[in-house]
Amino acid sequence: MDVWYNGEKLVNLLEQHGFGKILTLIRKYYIKQDYSKVKIPFTPDDQELTGEGESFLLDELNRFMDN
């Protein structure tokens, strides 16, 4: 173990040792996703969301309402 872990190092540590459920909770309550890096899937003509994009937005809406 290192002497210190910030959020980024902690995430790496949890991933490295397979603590998936704990990592999910850590992300939910402490380390928010960087939304600037999220690409929401659109259909090829960019006119409407794909099913994946719609599902993503609904998940994020639920997450927002939970908080």
Add this chain to the structure above:
Amino acid sequence: MFIQEDNLSNIKGDLFESLMFPVLRTLVPGADIEQSRELKGVVDDKLTKYEYDYILKSSRLKEVLVVELKGFASSKYIALGDSETKNTIEWFFSNTFPFAKSIFNKIEAGYNVTACYITTADFTPEGTEHLERLQESKFKVSGNGCLV
């Protein structure tokens, strides 16, 4: 007056401590683990006491690991600070950790006393530089067997 925001912050801190228990148990296998351990001693003729998030004692490694946890939002930064300012790096490494180390040096003779500061937030650049130096110091947790 008790503020609701403080209450929420405490809950998040407690949750983070609970989440870290299985992680620490895995990283230091076979260690005795104490949560919220209070240590008392006399400093400058004053009775002094501090509470520690986790203290792990590994008889296999002959090591006592003092763990400081801060479950803050990732947008926050923990400052380097000083030994008299709570919630800073130096509050732990220059105040509460040396206090614990002095006690364990007496009651656990032959054990190396090490430290680990874990947060979901980040440290200021000044704090990170300081921690990088500590990483190479005697505080470092021994490499053998700690990670499985």
